[in-house]
Amino acid sequence: MLQKAMISEIDIELITLNQAIRDHFAWANKLIEFSLFDDRMDNSFTDPKSHEICAFGHWLRLQLTSSEENTAALLAIEATHEIMHDAMREVIHCIGNPRALREKLNNYFHAQIHFLEATDRYKTELISLRNCYDTLTGLPLRQLLYKDFSRIANLRHLKGSTFYLSLIDIDYFKAVNDTWGHNVGDIILKELGQLLASNVRMVDRCYRFGGEEFIVLQECQNYSDFTAVMLRIMNIVRTHDFIIPGKAIKITVTCGTTTVREGDELQAIIDRADKAMYFGKQNGRNQCRLWSENNMIDIERSATILAR
Numbered sequence: 001m002l003q004k005a006m007i008s009e010i011d012i013e014l015i016t017l018n019q020a021i022r023d024h025f026a027w028a029n030k031l032i033e034f035s036l037f038d039d040r041m042d043n044s045f046t047d048p049k050s051h052e053i054c055a056f057g058h059w060l061r062l063q064l065t066s067s068e069e070n071t072a073a074l075l076a077i078e079a080t081h082e083i084m085h086d087a088m089r090e091v092i093h094c095i096g097n098p099r100a101l102r103e104k105l106n107n108y109f110h111a112q113i114h115f116l117e118a119t120d121r122y123k124t125e126l127i128s129l130r131n132c133y134d135t136l137t138g139l140p141l142r143q144l145l146y147k148d149f150s151r152i153a154n155l156r157h158l159k160g161s162t163f164y165l166s167l168i169d170i171d172y173f174k175a176v177n178d179t180w181g182h183n184v185g186d187i188i189l190k191e192l193g194q195l196l197a198s199n200v201r202m203v204d205r206c207y208r209f210g211g212e213e214f215i216v217l218q219e220c221q222n223y224s225d226f227t228a229v230m231l232r233i234m235n236i237v238r239t240h241d242f243i244i245p246g247k248a249i250k251i252t253v254t255c256g257t258t259t260v261r262e263g264d265e266l267q268a269i270i271d272r273a274d275k276a277m278y279f280g281k282q283n284g285r286n287q288c289r290l291w292s293e294n295n296m297i298d299i300e301r302s303a304t305i306l307a308r
């Protein structure tokens, strides 16, 4: 399944894909020029690995090395791209032999259509994925959390690591909207989303769960790693200057967190995190609580004790 941490990554991929397709057409036009004017062919046509040398091939390599999740879709494009280059080389070999050329040219046209169909499919996938992201904060929305969860549950099983789900809710956000207006509320949501996304590790995921609530899914080797991360996030948020027109303001959040246990349904996990968060709200806000059957553990106190 395709995966991106932020909507901007999808946009960048769409922009660069469009550019790569334009580069492909420039390359195809060059082929017509070479054929008509009998110019010297460059290695983006003649090399047996020409599909790796051309500008589109460069784009493809870059995507294949930078993302593991999209590999299947990208490899499907690569296969059609390579076949198209092979077909084009056969066309070149048949120049001067009109009878053979007709068939080779048809093969090339078909290969080109398959290649463009594969890139179209990928583009459609990227665009439908884009609809699962929040346009305000750029973060994945709750429907992606549900999709990601089954993959994460498998990972947990395979790697034996502990996953934590944290529900982060802005304190007194209604007052922010009432005092400074909804647009300022939006500025805060956007900035908080970016702050959270840039302060979790690459392997962790941050979602806009709805309204003024965010969810962070983290994979941690041990409890002290987890408490250290949460302590850091809480401190980053409470000390951050949120720039609104004419001034900078500070906000706090209350966080409820829980471990992902064997066989857990996602809804049950979210309910536990919600209970822990609610406990934090009722006990002064601006804190992070870990759900436990008997008491809701104060994560920041726990992190401080563990760090001694």
Ligand SMILES: Nc1nc2c(ncn2[C@@H]2O[C@H](COP(=O)(O)OP(=O)(O)OP(=O)(O)O)[C@@H](O)[C@H]2O)c(=O)[nH]1
Pocket: 169, 170, 171, 172, 173, 174, 175, 177, 181, 182, 183, 184, 185, 186, 189, 210, 211, 212, 281, 285
């Ligand atoms: N600006 C803006 N406000 C939103 C958005 N989504 C939800 N809100 C507001 O978030 C506020 C949430 O208010 P409450 O649920 O009362 O919570 P709160 O004021 O943060 O109080 P506590 O959570 O108890 O600390 C409401 O005023 C919603 O209108 C949004 O996308 N943009």
